[in-house]
Amino acid sequence: MPIEVSSTSRFRNTEPIVADGVDTFGMLNRFSFLDVDSLNETDIIEFVVDGSSAGRPDLISTRVYGIPFLSWVVILASNPENPLNWPLTHTVLKLPSKSVVFAEL
Numbered sequence: 001m002p003i004e005v006s007s008t009s010r011f012r013n014t015e016p017i018v019a020d021g022v023d024t025f026g027m028l029n030r031f032s033f034l035d036v037d038s039l040n041e042t043d044i045i046e047f048v049v050d051g052s053s054a055g056r057p058d059l060i061s062t063r064v065y066g067i068p069f070l071s072w073v074v075i076l077a078s079n080p081e082n083p084l085n086w087p088l089t090h091t092v093l094k095l096p097s098k099s100v101v102f103a104e105l
Contacts, residue, residue: 003016003024007105008067008069008070010073011025012105014026014027014029030076033077033096033104034077036077042097044096045096046092046093046094047060047095048090049089049091049092051089054089055085055086057071057074057075057087060074060093064098073096073101074093077094078094078095
């Protein structure tokens with residue numbers, strides 16, 4: 001049975017493979033917009049993590065992009081050293097803007 005992938009999935013542009021008889025994915029094809037350092041300054045959002053969104057990339061995604069399903073963008077664009085309980089309060093995240101993300105998806 002083929003895997004169905006939503007338009008917001010990080011695996012949307014990754015070719016499914018069969019491993020040991022199971023449909024799965026190979027290596028993630030990384031989106032270029034996740035390299036925030038290569039974006040124009042106008043295409044970057046700085047988000048300061050408050051107490052209500054600490055440790056909750058899904059809530060940050062909802063506040064920045066309007067949906068929780070783009071938490072993978074928050075995580076991969078930030079590339080945390082230790083993703084457990086990440087991000088901490090007062091952390092400043094540099095994220096691709098909503099217009100950049102939605103143009104690529």
